[in-house]
Amino acid sequence: MFEFLKDKNKKKQFYFSYIVFFINGMLALSIGSILPYIRTERNLTYAFCGLLVSLHSIGNVFSSFAGGILPVFIGRKRCILIFNACFAISYLLIIFGTGNWVLAIAFLMTGLARGATSNFCNVNVNSLAPGKAWIINCLHATFSAGAFIFPILLMLITSSSKSHWVYACYIMAGMGFLSWILYFIMPVAKTLEKKAGEQEKSSKKDFGFLKSPLFYLCTSTLFFYLCVEQGVIGWLITYFDDTGLLDPIFSQIMASVLWVTILTGRLTTAWLSTRVNQGKLLLGMGIGLVLFFFLLFSSKTPVLITAGIIGFGFSMSGIYPTIVSFTGKLIQKYAIAWSFILTMASFGSIIMPSVIGKIAENMGIFYGMSSIVVVVFIELSLIISLVIYTNRKGIVE
Numbered sequence: 001m002f003e004f005l006k007d008k009n010k011k012k013q014f015y016f017s018y019i020v021f022f023i024n025g026m027l028a029l030s031i032g033s034i035l036p037y038i039r040t041e042r043n044l045t046y047a048f049c050g051l052l053v054s055l056h057s058i059g060n061v062f063s064s065f066a067g068g069i070l071p072v073f074i075g076r077k078r079c080i081l082i083f084n085a086c087f088a089i090s091y092l093l094i095i096f097g098t099g100n101w102v103l104a105i106a107f108l109m110t111g112l113a114r115g116a117t118s119n120f121c122n123v124n125v126n127s128l129a130p131g132k133a134w135i136i137n138c139l140h141a142t143f144s145a146g147a148f149i150f151p152i153l154l155m156l157i158t159s160s161s162k163s164h165w166v167y168a169c170y171i172m173a174g175m176g177f178l179s180w181i182l183y184f185i186m187p188v189a190k191t192l193e194k195k196a197g198e199q200e201k202s203s204k205k206d207f208g209f210l211k212s213p214l215f216y217l218c219t220s221t222l223f224f225y226l227c228v229e230q231g232v233i234g235w236l237i238t239y240f241d242d243t244g245l246l247d248p249i250f251s252q253i254m255a256s257v258l259w260v261t262i263l264t265g266r267l268t269t270a271w272l273s274t275r276v277n278q279g280k281l282l283l284g285m286g287i288g289l290v291l292f293f294f295l296l297f298s299s300k301t302p303v304l305i306t307a308g309i310i311g312f313g314f315s316m317s318g319i320y321p322t323i324v325s326f327t328g329k330l331i332q333k334y335a336i337a338w339s340f341i342l343t344m345a346s347f348g349s350i351i352m353p354s355v356i357g358k359i360a361e362n363m364g365i366f367y368g369m370s371s372i373v374v375v376v377f378i379e380l381s382l383i384i385s386l387v388i389y390t391n392r393k394g395i396v397e
Contacts, residue, residue, distance in 0.1 A: 025146025050357015059111020087176030265317025288315030
């Protein structure tokens with residue numbers, strides 16, 4: 001199982017990838033966690049905050065896509081070093097920059113760093129032990145661990161004064177510098193440098209998947225799922241803070257609870273998927289997503305809010321990978337189908353934060369978050385349609 005760790009270079013690739021992916025989890029959660037502090041200190045509007053979250057998502061999508069293409073021309077290591085340099089620079093811009101346009105560039109750069117790291121680490125780690133699901137599952141567990149830790153770290157830093165949030169940015173700038181150093185000294189196999197080019201030459205260029213109902217069902221279901229995910233994760237702490245439903249410190253704790261639940265849910269879903277029909281499993285998660293969303297955003301007490309967060313996180317955790325598993329045969333037949341699915345679906349994470357911000361600016365944060373109600377119902381209807389279609393076609397077991 002661990003034979004590849006006997007090789008010195010592969011051992012470095014393995015451990016370094018896990019470390020930078022842990023840091024990437026911290027980066028992902030820092031966006032929503034520090035946003036309320038930045039908004040208060042710099043007197044930002046809800047609409048502009050929504051734009052900041054969307055810019056992070058835009059950077060994430062762009063670098064995820066570019067991270068699979070640029071290595072063909074400049075090599076995988078040069079590519080990740082260029083994008084990952086945005087990590088430390090972005091937090092330095094947040095700390096020292098003046099003006100909203102500088103802040104906008106900083107949030108875009110956080111997304112550029114995040115997406116490139118996700119692309120690089122998934123390819124790198126998967127190449128060490130091809131076909132071994134445990135190694136990828138463990139990699140994503142480190143991401144969730146980093147996401148869980150940052151809100152707690154921020155809570156401890158700001159416990160004496162809210163103005164201390166800037167020290168968390170200094171820590172993240174240091175983490176960004178550390179990740180760049182790890183990438184710099186990380187050995188990258190020559191086969192990885194050539195992998196993207198070889199895949200490009202051998203891949204099928206047929207666009208026949210555009211005629212498949214499965215393509216549109218999976219893409220639209222992922223699109224609205226990402227609307228829900230990024231809308232809630234990006235605005236959750238701001239919602240609790242501005243409505244006064246939770247103490248600011250407790251709000252950060254709830255962000256950590258959400259990610260612990262997501263981690264637990266992903267592991268549970270992976271186990272259940274080998275024992276339960278995936279269609280039934282997806283349908284159950286879709287119903288849970290709607291029910292617990294209503295519990296979360298209709299509750300006024302910490303106990304019910306906590307129950308809503310746990311249920312919502314658990315229901316949400318397995319939806320994305322389960323939908324992706326439905327596309328397996330489609331991707332196998334049309335190699336470029338996944339690029340289209342991923343890129344088109346990712347627009348959900350770009351659009352929804354700005355929609356929430358715009359509504360919140362005109363009507364208040366409560367109504368901004370309430371707009372997600374429409375999205376969760378659309379998501380459930382699409383899940384039902386997807387399950388019915390795949391059952392009829394015998395696509396999943």
